[in-house]
Amino acid sequence: MTILSIKNLSKSYKNKHVLDNISLTIDSPGIWALVGPSGVGKTTFLNVLTNMVRADLGDIELVGKSNRDQSVFREVAYLQDPSILFDYLSGYDHLNYLRGVYNLRKTRVKEVAQYVGMEKYLKKPIKTYSFGMKQRLLLAMALIHKPKLLFLDEPFHDLHSADTIHIRTILLELKELGTTVFMTSHALSDVDQLTQNILFLHLGKLTEVSIRDHEAVYYRFLLSDPKKAKELLDQEDYYVEETESGLFVQLQFRPLQKVIQLLLSHDIRIIEMHKEISGAQRLYDEYFEVKGPVT
Numbered sequence: 001m002t003i004l005s006i007k008n009l010s011k012s013y014k015n016k017h018v019l020d021n022i023s024l025t026i027d028s029p030g031i032w033a034l035v036g037p038s039g040v041g042k043t044t045f046l047n048v049l050t051n052m053v054r055a056d057l058g059d060i061e062l063v064g065k066s067n068r069d070q071s072v073f074r075e076v077a078y079l080q081d082p083s084i085l086f087d088y089l090s091g092y093d094h095l096n097y098l099r100g101v102y103n104l105r106k107t108r109v110k111e112v113a114q115y116v117g118m119e120k121y122l123k124k125p126i127k128t129y130s131f132g133m134k135q136r137l138l139l140a141m142a143l144i145h146k147p148k149l150l151f152l153d154e155p156f157h158d159l160h161s162a163d164t165i166h167i168r169t170i171l172l173e174l175k176e177l178g179t180t181v182f183m184t185s186h187a188l189s190d191v192d193q194l195t196q197n198i199l200f201l202h203l204g205k206l207t208e209v210s211i212r213d214h215e216a217v218y219y220r221f222l223l224s225d226p227k228k229a230k231e232l233l234d235q236e237d238y239y240v241e242e243t244e245s246g247l248f249v250q251l252q253f254r255p256l257q258k259v260i261q262l263l264l265s266h267d268i269r270i271i272e273m274h275k276e277i278s279g280a281q282r283l284y285d286e287y288f289e290v291k292g293p294v295t
């Protein structure tokens, strides 16, 4: 069964195309991360997928059903921001309400509270919760009915590192249990340890990015004659980039010593040399900066 199917999805606000003819299919369970700077339309994308906001055009199916079919939300959950919580009600009140909606056994409230690590706060009013505790409650609310597909909007935003680690662990566990997690993040570093399935959203279009393809070891050299060095290394088929902070050389599985010898044998002096791991962050920076800020 297809977990998520998006066909030709478009959404505009006035004449701004936030989502522009997007198609995407997810067939197997896993974690998917939609990444992009603030304002590119990540929240709009989740709102449209979950039918909180109507799309202008396109077809969306969640776990094999149209997203307009009310019954789909017995198998899907959407974790939103804490503004949906009621300050004077307790975590228990929120969870017990949902338990009733989904017609679940009474013990499920305590079980899910324990699972996310908020059982001590269960009977306390929301106004006494820290931001991290609210986030745990929201996660418990999203998980109470054991959804097959879970949407999360910026789950790590503004969290302390302990809470971040906790939520990451839960997301990885959910993946092992066969749940599909579709989340957004403005920071690639929050998600690149969690998943290889990264989607960039920019100017209304989605691009699938394989992090592994973009991880590479570079050496950055400060040289007495970078132009000459670039010519020499180009001839030998190294991947070389000349920048203001030095000459970036990708070894492509050849020993560093070969590069050094090549440079020295042509009287090029090495002033400085640093090893740099360039992951998908470099790709992210290029992707979102080269194309300019979102207006």
Ligand SMILES: Nc1ncnc2c1ncn2[C@@H]1O[C@H](COP(=O)(O)OP(=O)(O)OP(=O)(O)O)[C@@H](O)[C@H]1O
Residues within 6 Å of the ligand: 013, 018, 036, 037, 038, 039, 040, 041, 042, 043, 044, 045, 186
């Ligand atoms: N209801 C609305 N009416 C008009 N414009 C909107 C509406 N909702 C969002 N927008 C605009 O659509 C664009 C995308 O907003 P969206 O909130 O989806 O982005 P985002 O990537 O989630 O950003 P952030 O992380 O800051 O929330 C923004 O320019 C925003 O101003």
